[in-house]
Amino acid sequence: MARTGSGALLSRRNIKLDSFLKRNTDRGLYDRIRAYEPCVVISETVNKVYMHVVLSDERVYITEYPPRTLTEAFSFSRVRDIELVNDLPDFLSGKDRELCQHIRITYVTDKPAARGRDWLRRDRRVGLSPAAPPSRRSSHCPTITHTSDGYPAQRSPRDSLTEDVPLLPPTRSASCPNPESLGLLRVPRPPTQPRSTASSPTGSPTSPLSPIAQRLNLPDSGQVQRRIGSVLSRLLRRDCEASGEEREAELHLYAVSHTSRLYLHLQSSWNSFIIRSTLLLDPLYRRRCSCSSESSPGQRLPAISWERTAHLFGQLSSELLQEGISVESLYLLLQELRTAAHRNITLRRLFWRSSEVCSFLVQTLEESLHGCQSLSGAYTADQLLLSTLTAQTLAVMFRETEVEPARLSLLCAKKGALASRLLLALICDPELQTQNQKSLVDCELQALLAEYLDAACSLLFELLLLGHEASRCFSADNFLSVGWILRVLQPHPHLLSFIDYQAQQLVLGLSDPQETFLSPGQSVLLFQRCRLLLACLQHNNQLAQHLRSHFREEFRYFVKPSRAEEKLPPHYSISQPTLQLVEQILDLTLHR
Known part of the structure; x- marks a missing residue:
């Protein structure tokens, strides 16, 4: 608990x-x-x-x-x-x-x-x-080895953080x-x-x-x-x-x-469930998570103890925070951290109690995406890969940790200084600044940039969920509302183009005739984009007016509940909530 x-x-x-x-x-x-x-x-x-x-x-x-x-x-x-x-x-x-x-x-x-x-x-x-029996409730260390994403790897003392630890x-x-x-x-x-x-x-x-x-x-x-x-x-x-x-x-x-806070907990638990249950329909995601639900009862193992998880997380943290770490080592350690966080909720809670690791990831995102661009001003592949992995890791840390007090304390500290840095760091220009966007290299960079923009949308979705929770709290110290988040983002020079990109992806996702059904990952991303756009329409007049003036016609002809229903398989847990969001977006865009 x-x-x-x-x-x-x-x-x-x-x-x-x-x-x-x-x-x-x-x-x-x-x-x-x-x-x-x-x-x-x-x-x-x-x-x-x-x-x-x-x-x-x-x-x-x-x-x-x-x-x-x-x-x-x-x-x-x-x-x-x-x-x-x-x-x-x-x-x-x-x-x-x-x-x-x-x-x-x-x-x-x-x-x-x-x-x-x-x-x-x-x-x-x-x-x-x-x-x-009492021994069943005691802590055990798992004994099987599980490699990341199906690739063979040598077992390290920290492998128990990322292996299958079903109940x-x-x-x-x-x-x-x-x-x-x-x-x-x-x-x-x-x-x-x-x-x-x-x-x-x-x-x-x-x-x-x-x-x-x-x-x-x-x-x-x-x-x-x-x-x-x-x-x-x-x-x-x-x-x-x-x-x-x-x-x-x-x-x-x-x-x-x-x-x-019962309503907030219900909403948050429901959001987490429909996202996770939908993603688990994807075999690649299941392999990445090594979720316990895949194991048969006879193969289940005792969960790793809190103390053991804390010890291994401490080892991983010290390696991440060491001076002079190379980009390659940083990337591999972040992969390990992300995989472990997917599989171990205890690690996610410990992450928020370690302000140094969270601050380090925010700084990494700032430097990789904005501070170290090439002389031409364009992104490099290394920068985009590292930025995407950092954003994905941070997004995973928000999952199912809304009742962890350290999370809110850390993000609200010093009047939301760390939260403000994170918000401003994840927004970037969705247009690739290159001379020839038809070249093979530029096409690859555009694909990497699109992957980052998807990860940034997922991370911003998590922050907005935090804002929804904060808006219903009765604490004077809790100011991280949705309105506050959008006000922090408003001066960003690329905010409007970033929101435009997310709206365009919503239109393309529902209008593409070549896609019969959206994949589990695409469906979750569609849900998150809808929540982001709905927050803009409901909580920020400037962004709402911008969306109405630039996307009214596209939404009228392409963003229809019937189209969304055709794209979203009925057995996805996330399908019905997404349809409701689409209807709300259309109501706020077309009828107001």
Whole structure:
């Protein structure tokens, strides 16, 4: 789980819940839990129950208050929309009603609609799988060698950072056939109440309500459990007898704290999931990541420990920061760092705690792209290759690290000095300054420049996601909003041409008749370009007016939802969110 240096969560830590999760989930699941937060839950079968929502990088879980069981609510692969609803819930009053954040999650389910008592009947046997022995949760060093990108290489002491380190196979019990319970461990089920008390909605709770739940006059999970058994079983039990057609369902979460970050965590987790799951459809990306999902259960290995990762990252950092390092050595070390970051989320968190490495990468981008150009003013192949790798490495470091406090602290330090340098460094002139752009050398340079511009778009997308998170925070120190990012970029002499290039690529990507379907990587890049252009249209009047005046006609004839639907395969997780972004861009460009 994401932590500060002392081991605390980014948000306010619930010691009881954190202890429950640590004891009763396998290490693979616990380490990938991003956040948890209490809120009021409403769904087809749950009506205003105060519970805890637990977010991992792939799924959302719900547990009682206080926690007894942990059950999957939905996978991000089934989510269609996550939105804030601007309303005043009638079951709240006073400041709680005014400050409440109502989050509506629309997702696809195979379950039939609730069917009275049959749907609410509890399967007493279904629980969490048996607890793993203590040694399973201990740290181990992997023993297999994995070479980068499929090329043979000599094994170094640091190879365990970049090798396949999949998680231990979660145990299953005969009483828990539901695959959605994988990774969860059994906890004692509280004694069931007699049926006579279950029918009484006014029974006294077996555990005290939180102050918020008492103030809201909402039932806690103890009350609900006596009345109808387990809330989670009602909400989440699979219908094993019939699998009807997919249908949309809604889950409503009401966060009553005005400092709640639940919506931000949900959006960020969803963004990360749809990007990663789409990229994993590309065999080359899968090989680069050596993701644990490729390994069969019998081949899974224990994850590398935090301490071992920190030691190996320290070795790599010291080599990167040594004086007089050659360009060739720097390039190879950055390749190693990028590959390790793809495969190891712990390394990404450690990266943000090492301000020297992050500052070094920003300086490398500044010097390679802007400070060391040839006498003719044109880019060289070495500069573009190093700049692209640096931008790609920085972009990977942002993935799934939004709950790492050191990231925000580092980027906000000294009034955003490092963030400003990074923003200004990644923007460049998309036009190649050469005498003869038809020559073979210039064509190769143009291809390298296009690759860098794609990497710069991905990195700027990550920074804008950070800005969206910051815009909803209530801290005076957190000024890294989307508007601030675009204001920092506005004086850059090549900003307009850079944005023009991204808009042109959007038009070309949707209008190219030779491309039937976009590849996973192209689809992700299309999604990121749409988010970038939408941010310009929504948060900067000058950029919005520029896009409307220069691209209105191109967007009108070529950027159509129907064209996007033809280009984006329906089985890509990112397809539906991208279609929604295209519709928003057209609305802001053509109708305003």
